[in-house]
Amino acid sequence: MKSEKLLKSESDAVSPVVGVMLMLVVTIIIAAVVSGFAGGIMTSSDKTPQATIKGTFSLSDGMRITHTGGDPIAMHKVVFGIYDGETFGPDVDTVTKQTLNKSTMTYYNADGKVEDVMGPSGSYNMTSFVAGSSIYIGERYCAPDYLQPGICPDGYDYDNDKSQYHNDKYKNRWSLCLYNVNNIGRDFVLTVSDTSGNLIAKTKVTVTS
Template sequence: MIKEFYEEAVSPVVGVMLMLVVTIIIAAVVSGFAGGMIDSQGVAPQATIKGSFSLTDGLAIRHTGGDPLPMHDLNIIMWDGPTFGEDVEIISKQVVNMSLFRNAEDEQIYYENNGTYTVNSFKAGESIYIKVDNCTPELLQPDIMPSDYEHDDGKFYTTVDSPDPDEDALRWSMCLFNNDNIGNVFYISLSDDSGNSIAQTSVVVTA
């Protein structure tokens, strides 16, 4: 009697398995590469900052740790906290004019007229400043400055000559350069030109 042997073909199954494994590996490599590209291009530097604001000395922001921050890609935003009044955060939020800032050597950081920077980066341990003369509302907070504010009035203000006393009184109440706001808290945040958040701190208005 002749015995018959039947061998089931396993090579197609093995082939399919190998193709599946190769496909998974390729997908993982592509995903990792794409993720690395996104991370390297889309993640903003991170830093820790501290701020101080005095009606005598002006505004100071200190970089206390983290990544160096490129000045040409840096936005400094500030807004009043709830101690200034109800719902003032959105009204008072504005980007600070970089041409007001100076470094520790008293060099102007940014020249608005030709768009050039004298300081390329903001590094840990460094501070930038706005002198008190440049902290008046028309320079530091032009979006909420009272319509009849005059520089000579300094940190005191009256609405006697205002065309809209109630509106200007409200605006003045949100200004940092205001003797009545000593003890109130405002916020400073740093972001890049793409809107990515870098750092934030709270600051108390002092005399």
């Protein structure tokens, strides 16, 4: 009889412990599910857009950047960059890296009229860069004093020099300028990134007349 009471007592003592353990396991599982769900939401919302971008560069017509497919890109979160490709010589990419100034860009609005991408107050007239749309940088803004100020030769004068600048003192820098008529046929790289530095697209562009 005493043995039966002892077994019953031990059984009663184990039951609450098992119950508590089961509750802990359930709580941990629920917490893991909620955490995973929340993490998935954050990951999807912070996902870097991916797009196919094409570019053209003409000394006479300027530069055109076209979104040919993929995700829409918020204009206030995008950074356009360029650097000279291998056809300009070895190890010139770091020296020639340049962020494009969005205030020099235009596009065709819904009415088919040319409009600045950025308004005078810094707000965006073009809020999203979507598949099928293009951005333009006029010929004047493709000259090195605007497009590549980091390597623009000292004393460069657009009105007098344009694409045939003559000054032996700065010939090394001038040889790296996309606007140089001698660089027709050479390639540079156009990059599209977000403001956090994540690459969205990269494409090769050939300098044409």
